[in-house]
Each structure stands twice: as structure tokens, then as C-alpha cells.
Amino acid sequence: MEVAVKDSRVLGSMLKPETVAILGASSNKNKLGYLQVKALLDGGFQGDIYPINPNADMIEGLRCYHSLADVPKQVDLAVFCVSAANAEECLMDCAKNKVKSIILFASGYSEVGEKGFEKQERLRKIAEDNGIRLLGPNCVGLVNTVNGLVCTFSPGLTELPLKNKREVGFITQSGAFGVLTYIAAAQAGLTFNYFVSVGNEAETGFSDLVEYMIDDPETSVISGYLEGEKNPDRLRRLATKALDVNKPIVIMKSGRSSAGSRAAVSHTGSLAGSDKIYDGFFKQTNIVRAEDYDDIISFSKLFQAKKLPKGRNTVIITSSGGRGINEADRCEAYGLHIHKLQTKTRQKIEQRIPSFASAANPIDLTAAAAVTNPELFIEPLKALVEDKDVDIIMFSEFPMNWDADSPYLQEFIEICSSTDKLVFITTFPLEGMAVPAGTDELEKNGIPVITGDLNPVRALAKLVDYSERYRQTKQEKGNEFPGKKTETNVSKLMRPGATLSESEASEVLESYGIPITKRQLAITETEAVKCAEEIGYPVVLKIDSPDIPHKSDANAIQLNVTGEQAVRTAYREVLENAANYKPDAKVNGVSVQQMLPQGVEVICGVSNDPTFGPVIMFGLGGVFVEVFEDIAFRVAPITKQDAIDMITETKGYQVLRGIRGKPAADIDAIADVLMRVSALASDYKHDINELDINPLIVYEQGIVAADAMLTVKETENLSSVAGGK
């Protein structure tokens, strides 16, 4: 079932080739084969360029070869400027000539249906059999702005000057949207080091590029536009690796609206909200989710500074009081703290700025002072870097005319470099006025400059979240998932297509160490009394039948039963009502259970997502799930931190924390159950269709699963504990 994974280093032949052949090179200025040669020359490509055309000797001053076989060196990359009809033949020629990688722009493959897919599969097979890395088909190509490798037919990519290059790679599943993002980023002063359009991903896919960039020393931030990841397991492993080396991954995932979080109501069976699952997946892998192209740009800019704020305490320095208020509004809306400065720091600042300026946060230098004495912008910074309570310093407005040679700018950069606090600059997005003269110098020195239209505060909030999670992960090392259990009794219960009875489902939970209600199965009245006395009054009596999953509907449940006589009566009534409700139901007996004291009712479940496999869900019962759809999702397996995050991200956490003087519920116990459910879901990922523990009752200390429902997939039992994964 695993998708084949190739060695990412071979991709170097595609992204950093030394020799590039252009198949179908042409002197005709309207042809792709000409434009591609021109693009490499204009880009200043640093390696060898070999135009290939059987009928030409020179193209744009370059010697043209009649065939691949004539090329004097081994070809790292061949760019196909040929029609789809000739692609297969050309690919075989590449194989014969030991070409390492190719780019195929042509369309007419899997995107047009079954026949195209077959054509594409043939190409994939040839490439894989010959160890050739293949980008495309149906892509707009790739650009490496560092070595001038411009392999694309898109004028948007070829016509931009290659300045403001940053260590940010960009991978896109949509060509057109990718090109627009590339241009918008370049206009905002961020030129990606790599732009890669993966097209139909016949052989080289999104994750392959992510892996390459993790290993690439010239990339600090990996960004991308994703419509769907076929192999989330692999992306997850890569994300772990990226986090380990602190290379943030920023992804815009489209298709939010198709996700029916509406459906995720009241019952784990309907947890179809795959976009909510992506959200959970991104959170647990610390992949930073961007909402749009502007997020990709601003997040990348900010993350590229390589400073991880230690907290949320933010100080704003501005020369416009109004703008300061607005930025403060935005910060608080995004969960940052507008930090009240200590008296000492405040006094230091007051000594350095004019009396009519304000040393409170936001620090307002006033427009007058800022215009006449721009050096004032440095003064509060000096005091702030000395204050250990300050985590983030945000300049809203900045002297426009300080260029790279300005001694003020150099002093500013020096102070910023001396501190581990994040310092960044936001400006009002006015054409010709938004970008301070020193922007490139600032950004090269880890001080991002982001115009207000790119939502810098949202980017900041994301960076702070990432930093928190990054530190947690470092602390969490060795906090692995609970080991798998080899419970043969559980495997035995996983009958294809079965709906487990409550007692069977409880047995499964108990095998994984999840506390369940004390219970015994009685098949006679006298036995029921004996059970009740052993468990202790009051008790609950319920029908135990796989054919009656909704016992309340059948009136086959009696609560709060105390005393022998009452147990006898309840026993008879439960059986009678069940028989009336469904005369042909298979009945195992009557389950006698402990009557649980009141606690907070939560829900925990598992659903099986077609893309992600087993997904764990958590939420509070009642209106929280039914009305507010207040549910957290994570893909199994989960860590303890994931479990804690799931609990705390729900609004219902406010109740668990204790409202109106009530004591807090046992959060650790919930996290423990979530991890055990995750272990169960992982062990039986090919078996469990759906698990619903509802309610799971949490106390000040301890937790009990009061009821559970488990259904097994219809298909053959594909895994057992032994055969798992």
C-alpha cells in the first residue's frame, strides 16, 4: 500500500543541474523551444545549455546538437519542448542516454481522463524503470532563482528581475495560482529560491519536493499550495523531520468550503469534515496553514527571520496614534498580548523621546517627531531589548529614507542582531511609499518588512504558535506513542461488517486500559440481583444486544435501580421492552452496571478517513457538539501534546477547566484515554470503521467510558496486530 519513495538527492539533478538539454529547441521566436533557450540565457543560467534539434546548428548563439547522443557531457536535466505525441519516444531516448531528470510541460494526460492517465502511467513506468526523475506532465515548470535555471514557458516567471532572493522554496499543485503567487511575492520583495509546479505528479510529487528542500542547505522555509496530498503519512514524517531542523513548512490548502463541518454533528459516524481533519493534521505536524497567497508571502517573510519568540508579549512602536490603535486591535484579535511595560522600561524610553510623544504601549513617536527626527525610532528599541518581559517588537511605520549606507540603519540592525527578540516592520501599503529604502538590507539581516495588506499580525500569531509547538516538541522528545498491544481477544471481535454490542465494545476499550463502567452480564433475574449486589447500588440495567444499538429508543434501559425487588422488576421490563421493540433481536442478556455519579460528559471517537486513515475526535457532549460543532480532530497516532492540544482547543475546555467555582476536570485522564484510543485505532486501522465513546464521564479525578459503539469495516480483515502497518 505504501507509495514508492525515491531518494531525494537525485532531485538535485533537476533543481541544480550543471547540464541542461532542451529537446525541441527552435530558432522560431514563437515556439516554446525558442522561448525556453532564451529564458535560460536571460536567467543567466550558470551551467551548460545544449539545444537539441536535428535540423539546426545554432540557436541564439549556442551550438545546437542534432541529437541527445551528440551532447559531449552527461545531461542532468532535459526539458521537453515537444508535443505530447513525441514525449514517450523522447523519454526512451533520455533513458538510453542516461539523462537524470526531465521536465514535461505538455498536457493531455491524467487531467483529460482514462486514456490520458494510461499514457501518463507509461511515462511514469519508463522514468521509474530507468531511475529518471520526472516533473509534470501538465505543469508550468520550475525556476531556481539562485543559479538562474528558468525552465518554464510562463511569461510571469521569465519576465521578473531576479532580486530580493530569499531562502524560501515554493511548491505548487496549481500552475496558474502558483505563478500569480510567485509574482505577487516578488512584488512584495520576496523572490523564492525555488518555484516548482508539480502538475499531474506522475512521478515526482509535492512531498518529494518538500523532502528535497528539507535536505537543501539553501532553503530555510518551505512554502506551498496544496489541493490534496495522496500520502499524508509521508508528509507527516517529513514534517517531523523539518521540525527537527526548525525548517517551517507553510502550506495553503484549498477546498475549505467543500468540507462539511456541518456534518460533523452529534455522531462520529458523520465526521466527514475532511478540511477540519486537514486543520488537525497541520496542527499536529506543526505545518503552518496559510489561507491565501498573501499569507504565503507574509508567513514566509516572517519565518525567514529565524527568530522564535519566547512568548506573546508584543510592543508596538509607531508614528501614527491611529495606526497604533489599529495594530493593537489586530494583535489582541489574534491572541497576542499588548504588553504593559514595566515602569523602569517606560522611564528609560521617556528619557529618550520628546515629552509630547507617548512611552506607553503602543509607543507613539508622533508624526512630527518622526519626520524631523527619524533617529528617534531607535531610542525605544534600546530600552526594549533590555526588558526580559518583551518578546516581540513591532514597528508600525519606519523611516523611509534610511538606505543600506545609513549609519542609523546600521545601528538599528546591530541592536536587532544582538537580541533574540523578534523585531519586524509593518508599513502602510502605498505604492512607492510602502517600502523603506533599507528593506533589502533589513531583511537580509533577519528583520522582515511586511506591508499591511499582507496581514503581518496574522503572520506573527502563526509564528508564535509555531514557536510554542516547536519548543513543546523539543521537550517532548522520547514521549512516544503508547506501544501496541497484542490483544487476541480484540482481534477476534473485529468481525467484518459487525456492530459490536456494548459489552463487546467495552471489552475492546478495557483491553486498551480505558476505564469502563463496572458491569456484569446477567441471564437470569437472580443473577442480575447477584451482579447488582457485587457492583453496589444504585445500578443501571440495559439490554445487551448487537441488534439494538440505541437502547433508549427501545426503552430497554433503566437507570438508578436500588434494591433486590427493583432489580427484578427492571430486569423483566428491560427484556420485555426489547422484545416488543425488535422481536427477532439476538439478545446476550441484561447488562447490570454501576450507576455513575454526575461528571462532565465528553465524547471521544474514531472515524476512518479515506485519505488520512483513522482520525481521533474529541469534544464536549450536548450543545457543544450538537450546536457549536466544537470538535477537535487529529490523525492517529497522537502524542500526549496532541491530546492536550485537542482538549484545550475546544471551547468546551472552559467547562473542563471549571466554571462558576466548580473544580477542574481531570484533563490528564482525558488525554490518557485519547492516547489509548489512538493506539487502538492505529493497531486496528484496517478494521475499525467507527468508534464512538459517548458519554465518557470525567471527574475531578478519574474518568469512565459509560457507553461505546464500535463498527467494523465490511471488507476482509486486512490487518491484525501482527500484520499491522
Place this chain on the structure above:
Amino acid sequence: MEVAVKDSRVLGSMLKPETVAILGASSNKNKLGYLQVKALLDGGFQGDIYPINPNADMIEGLRCYHSLADVPKQVDLAVFCVSAANAEECLMDCAKNKVKSIILFASGYSEVGEKGFEKQERLRKIAEDNGIRLLGPNCVGLVNTVNGLVCTFSPGLTELPLKNKREVGFITQSGAFGVLTYIAAAQAGLTFNYFVSVGNEAETGFSDLVEYMIDDPETSVISGYLEGEKNPDRLRRLATKALDVNKPIVIMKSGRSSAGSRAAVSHTGSLAGSDKIYDGFFKQTNIVRAEDYDDIISFSKLFQAKKLPKGRNTVIITSSGGRGINEADRCEAYGLHIHKLQTKTRQKIEQRIPSFASAANPIDLTAAAAVTNPELFIEPLKALVEDKDVDIIMFSEFPMNWDADSPYLQEFIEICSSTDKLVFITTFPLEGMAVPAGTDELEKNGIPVITGDLNPVRALAKLVDYSERYRQTKQEKGNEFPGKKTETNVSKLMRPGATLSESEASEVLESYGIPITKRQLAITETEAVKCAEEIGYPVVLKIDSPDIPHKSDANAIQLNVTGEQAVRTAYREVLENAANYKPDAKVNGVSVQQMLPQGVEVICGVSNDPTFGPVIMFGLGGVFVEVFEDIAFRVAPITKQDAIDMITETKGYQVLRGIRGKPAADIDAIADVLMRVSALASDYKHDINELDINPLIVYEQGIVAADAMLTVKETENLSSVAGGK
């Protein structure tokens, strides 16, 4: 208490003067007095300009007058380019010479403290006594882009070319932020017809300008930046007037974060969240709230089209599949419907576009087709305007090279003009590529063009909300607030500083026709039994004492009491527990009340906001208020539609609508209570400090206030029914 209101027509002398005098005009190119003359000349001001300077004869080719008295015509507007020290003297000179209005840039007034305030008050008095309209002080001035009246010292305003003028006025309480917004709007292709910085609002305030623009035939949309409105009553009346003539008002209100909606928890006493009140105020007045400068621009652009969509059914036409998905995501996130096209419409479109393009919504013409056959953009439009289910047609991408002379553009405009559906265009915000050549022509013809960075979809959602409310208001005509009651018994209870006992508070509610629990006060055991039998079992017994507002804490309440003996026991226990809890409490007796059947518990309250006066709040009880802070606010008095809006905007509405097969609660009954509470709050706005009906129990039919708490202001009883308003 009412702030004096001036005749808005006189403001015409300030905004559309025919004669402008510049006091302190100068030949010194560094002086404000020179820059101001230059700005009027550069702006192409269409009236007469009179520089005033005792020592100059000519300035920039204009005859200079030695004093105001020398000017041959009556001066409509005098611009003060003099220091604050001379302002008072100049103003008196203006009065003597019958100048109609003045602009005062100088600062050093109320913004610097008490002394400055006194200076400002003297200016205000002189202006008012002489009927002079005064803008400022401490403002950056005003610009009328239509007649070239550029009265400002801000280079940001004087240096922009005056093109793309639209019928959108802009009023700002922050000079700097206002200038930045003006520039950003101009760069986005929207030049305001008026820019007015109101500064300290000594005489002419924000609302005065709103009023002027409502009456102004050259203004279609009124926009503004507001930090705080001193007289919300007046703004409300103006908003009603604006709505009546369908002139949308778009306001960015800053200071969201200072609003403690956190505080608005569990108890109406802490409803300090004035930002949430602003939110409610804007909703009930149909003022469109902008979050930032970009909203001001995009909302104004879209509203200026003067088309009110009849519904939320939106169709997207794009040439980029990826972009189409993203716009659809955004539409759904903002509550718009991506409309599934009828087969008939779909077929019509299919006949007109290439086979590889998609006629499903989003309609994807594909990049290839769009580049080679841009006329394709018109084809789906023809079919869509004929489909009555389509309300909104959104072009994401548009042919870039269609200029005003293009027959395609003219055909496109013709089709758009023939339909009442809203058609607009969004583009990807790339420098030099974002704005189609025909933008000005399109916008003049009511087809807005908005770049993606300005959040056009958010603007669309706001327009749809506005349109719905607009139509509701038209239907609602004559649906006035319930008339005032003259309940002398209520006035009598409003003792300054009092906390009313439950029975007193209930009496107040009953006077306003709000259903309350059947109840009788008993002062002996026997009487309690008699009351209980009259009311009907089961009953509730509660202590009635103004000194014990929290009866549960005192254990002085007994629920579900049935039978004579139980009533006797309960009566004694309630009194005993109350005596133990607070031995010196004044006790009126024991209240015997109907034991209400279960229903949905909601909360309704009144608090007295220092700015807005009585504010009505509504929310569901329990976690809805305590955890989710799920509370709706409106300023009293409210209409029936306001009441319905309050109910439906809470998340708790899902519960009231009936969840899990439960019947819906009586929404009309809740709305009725909210309106009655509003009448009470308005009648006694100077008396009621706080009212808290909690719980108010709603049934499938009917509603009952089960408990109420009312406190009266400490101050003298300022109003009675007779003296109100």
C-alpha cells in the same frame, strides 16, 4: 442634554465654497500660507481665491488682499494658515466680515489638556454665536475633488492626481490614518469626492458631515473612520434617514480590543463590552462596519454600484481553476451560496464556450481560452442574466486589454446595465497587471473592479447583509416601537440606589405586559398553603427580601413543593435559613410561586452604557453565556426586526429552533418580551441601572420570566414617564 444641531446646508459654504480666503497667505515657499495657495491653484479650484496678507500684493500670480475687509465678495470659507496664538483674533475678524465657515489646522487645543480645551471652547462659542461653521482645530483639513478645493497641508493629499473620482465621501477622526486611507483608495482607483478630517470637532463633528452628505446629491456612499461618537442618538437618526434614501454608510470603528467582551459573562451587570454594543448599534442602524482601511475601499467600491442583490446565489466566472476554488471557499466562508446552476442555464453556457472549459459553477473558461478568445468572458454572462435564480455574478479575472473603446467592453457593459443582478470583477493584485484597461469605464457604469487584496468577497457579504436589512426596513415601515406606558406604580418603585426585591421587579415587568410566574406573597404558614392551592401544585417557595438577592446562596428557596404539609415545612425552613444567612435582613414574607415546567432558559437584560444609554441584551442561559459569551446587544429602543435579529444572531438560536427533534421555541414570544423590555428601558432610561431577567423560560408556545433583578441608579430620579426624553 441634547447637543445642539446645526443646519447642515450651511456646511455647503465649507465643502462647496465659491470664495475662499487664505488668512496668513505667504510667498515663502516653506510656509503653510504658501503651500495652501499653491494647493488650491494646483487642484484647479473653480471659485475665487483671496490670499490675505497685510504685507504682500501678489502671491503666485494672485492678487493679495491686506485684510479680509478688502475682499470684494462675501467670503464663504476662510482657511487659517496662522498660528494658534492668532486664531481667536482672526476668528473675530471673520465674524465681523460675515465669513460663513472656517478651517483651522492648528493644534494645541483640547488634545493637550484643560487649558487647550478652554481655548477651544472660546473659539466654539465665537463660531456658534456668529453662525460660523468651524472645522478643526487639530485637523488636516478637507478636500473636495470635484471642484478642486484642496484645503490641507498634507502632501499625501496635495500630490495625487485627481482621477477616478467617485460619489463616495470620507470623514475621518484621525488625520494621519485618514490621509493614508485616502491615498490607498486613490491608488486602488477610488478617489473620494470629499475628504474631511474633523480633528477635535470643536463645532463641526463627524455626524454633521454625515448629515451633509446624506443631503448632498453628489454623494452615493458615505464612509468614515470613527474612534468614538459622542451623540449616538443623532447618528442613529441620520442612519435611518440615509437608509431611507438608500445611501449606505460605511464606518471603520477602531478600538475593538479595549472592549471587554470577556467581562460580558453570566451577568448583565458586567456588560461593559462597548465594542459589542457598537456592533449591535451598527447592525440595527444598518451602518456597515469596516474592519480596516481596505474594507473602507472595497465596501465603498461595491456599494457605489447601487445594485442590491436579491439573494445570496453567487456565480463565479474565472479563467483559473485554482482561483475559482479559492473564491468559492471564500464565498462560502462569508455565508454566500455557490449556486448550482439549473440544467437549462448550464446547457446554454455549454453551447457558448469550448468543450474543455467548465460550465459548472465556478465557470472555468481556462487560461488558454481566455488568452486566445477573451470575448468568451461575455458568453456565460448572457445566459446568467436570464436565470432568475442567480443574484450575483462575480468575475475572478477579466480581459486586461479591453479599453473604453473596445466593442467587447461596451457589449459587456450593456448586458450588465440591462440586469438588476450585481456584476463585479475581482483581480489578482499584481502591480501593473491588476487593473483591466477598462476599469474606469466599468466602474462609471456600476461594475466595480476590486483587487483581491481588498477582500472583495467580504465586501460582497456586507452588501448582501445591507440589502437584506434594507428590504426588511422598507417592509417594516409603520412597525414602530411599542408606545410608552404611564405606570405610576413603576415610577414609585424607582427609588434612587435601590435593589428591587423579586416581587417588586416582577411587578415592573408585569406592568409592561411581560408574562411572569404566578405568585403570591404569604406572611403566615396558613396563607402560604392557601396561596399554593390557588396557584396549583407543585409550587416553589422563596424568601422575599431586598436584602437577599441571591436566594440560593441563602438556601432560602424550595422547589417542587407538593401538598399542604410540605408547604408548611418549606415555609418554616425558608424563613429559618434566611434568618441564619442574614439575621438583619428586611423580610417581606415568603413568595409562593408556580413551579414552571421545563423549557429553554434564556436571559434578557438591560444595562446602562455611558455613551449609548440603555442597551438591551439577549442570550441563552448556561454555557452559552458563561462559556461562549454568546450575547446579542442592541441600543434601546429596538424594533421587532432588531429583536428577531438579536435572537437569530446568537449561536444559541440553533437550540431555540429545536435540536434533535425537539419542537422550536416560541421566537415571537421572545421578540415580544425584548420589545417590552426595550420600552421599559427607554421610559426609565434615567432610572434603571441594570435589569436582569434570568431565567426567562421559553416554551413551544409562550414565555415566562421566572426571576428578575432590577437596580436603580444612585443619582436623583431624573426622568419620570412624564419628563422622559
